Amino acid sequence: MPDPAILWFRQDLRLADHPALAAVAGRPVLPVYILEDGPWAPGGAARWWLHHSLAALGRDLADRGAPLLLLRGDPRRLVPDLAARIGASEVHAGRRTEPTGRRCDAETHGALEAAGARLVLHRTALLHEPHQVRTGAGTPYGVYTPFSRNVFALLEGLAPPLPAPDLLVSAAAAEGLALDALDLLPKPPVPDWAAGFRDQWQPGEAGAAARLAAFLEHGLAGYGDRRNDPGAAWGTSGLSPHLHLGEISPRSVWHAAKARSGKGLETFLKELLWREFSHHLLWHRPEMPEAPLRADFAAFPWQSDATLLRAWQRGRTGYPIVDAGMRQLWQTGWMHNRVRMITASFLVKHLLQPWQAGEAWFWDTLVDADLAANAASWQWVAGCGADAAPYFRIFNPVLQGEKFDPAGLYVRRWCPELAALPDRWIHRPHEAPEIVLRGAGITLGRQYPAPVIDLAAGRARALAAFAAIKGDAAA
Incomplete structure (x- = not known):
């Protein structure tokens, strides 16, 4: 039996088109999600979504034979301890662009390496690696239009999405938290300010796939004309929360949209590239959330x-x-x-x-x-x-x-x-x-x-x- 591996979910809460999951195929795997505190921890509305997204992911993983372990705390301590406990030599995860996440990953990598293990990072949340796209002068982009032209060209050979696995082999069980113990939802005496969310959204991978299919059917063709009309039906894809937590990959969205035609297609793809541009900026200018770039x-x-x-x-x-x-x-x-x-x-x-x-x-x-x-x-x-x-x-x-x-x-x-x-x-x-x-x-x-x-x-x-x-x- 191959050595077990840890699959550390972050902003990629899905099974389809998940390169880190594909990398551990055939090995016993322990899927884990760690709720991290600190600067720019999820806000209230995002925490509501995260609760329901984790519930959906947990069900999907359990159906395939590898239940999701939930933890809360500092990954720099929790991940190496968990790897040592189950005898994992590798931890696979998606690469992050947020400054605190990058620092955490670098320090987690060091702690794992000191223990004879390693952290292996994959591109799970973006279409391109922000540190690899450069201007002709070798500098990061600061203007969207030339950035989008470059990335459009790079994506001509974009590989197709990976299928979700049918079954997973579970590694040794570890003790974790119940989902409710993460305290992601509003609870009394706080009013249920999220009551209106439930009628609007279906968090989770299945909800993301349904939202994409409906938008491609009803919204993409007229997207260029309707996207600025806030009262229009299907004037927007509504995919942004699903993309943020990685319930669907941008690669899946890109390929599904490219398979269609219509004058709204290019406009929609450019919206995906604005998201990419934002992460490109954050990678190179980590002060961006707090300080003006000018x-x-x-x-x-x-x-x-x-x-x-x-x-x-x-x-x-x-x-x-x-x-x-x-x-x-x-x-x-x-x-x-x-x-x-x-x-x-x-x-x-x-x-x-x-x-x-x-x-x-x-x-x-x-x-x-x-x-x-x-x-x-x-x-x-x-x-x-x-x-x-x-x-x-x-x-x-x-x-x-x-x-x-x-x-x-x-x-x-x-x-x-x-x-x-x-x-x-x-x-x-x-x-x-x-x-x-x-x-x-x-x-x-x-x-x-x-x-x-x-x-x-x-x-x-x-x-x-x-x-x-x-x-x-x-x-």
Whole structure:
């Protein structure tokens, strides 16, 4: 009988197209997941998803003969101890891009090596290795478009996905934790803030496969036209939380999409490559979740205001497209991508709140909270990241709402108190005549808030703040 091996699951909670799992084929295997604490541990919404994803993975592994071991703590101690206990000479896992994960893996590797074992890392979460894609000058990419062109070319020979194994041979049993002992779900006296998630999502590998199949059938062909319409059916794939925890591999998604045709295909593939670009940035700029990538923004004169931040978090800003997005986020753990950009721009530019405050809120409330994508996207909106939108590009939430939700379908769904407003006023209730507001049963400041800031004043303040740091840089 070959020596046993440990299969350490991280952000690859699946059995199909799992290179680390394929590497231990034919050997007794002990599958393990370790809940790690520390900086950027999963936020509340992501923990809800993780609970259900681990439950699904545990069932799938048990059905194949190798139950999942659950642990909590420091892998640098737990993994070497576990390897010694079962006599494993190898631990196989997916490579991570997060700074704390990379440090943990390096130190775990050292501890295993000192004990005569080794940690073997595989590409399980990305289409490419972030440290291997370079510009012609041999440097990391800082601009998305040339990065995507390069990676598109590299992926021409992308190998097909690997099948899931039919059976596994279980290594010696080890004592672990029950899933509930990981405390991933809200429990009394905390209200069940995740109650709305269950109707929206099916975590797990089967849910990911079903979501992909449905999107390919109903959404891919029109994706290029519908992806900016937050009220459209199948305007988005909804795959981001499944991809974040690796319930489906990006390689599986890439090949399944490439087998289809239609003008939405290239647009969808580019969205997958934005995710890759974010992880490329995080690998080379590990400070990205905390510090602006553009050094001049370290002196940006943010005006932190707990009242304004709370109004934004609760969807009570007085601007319907912003409020609809923030309420969708709270109720479902997710927000449409176009609305993510609008709400983020409003926070950092009109309200002049630091982008890190928005990043932290999204981290705690998004089921797809991904450190690389979250940090890269917030820095992009704030104008301080790689390939960032210029700071002086300030989304007007009224005009954005009228452009991308012209009939107000999205706003009416998530801000039902505005449902009776005519289309003309649905995105600007603060400008509606009093007779229109009365007819819709609205008194500003009661059923719906008055605007927390005048858009013109907020824009002027943001531009003045940007000019101030530019002046400091020039001086």
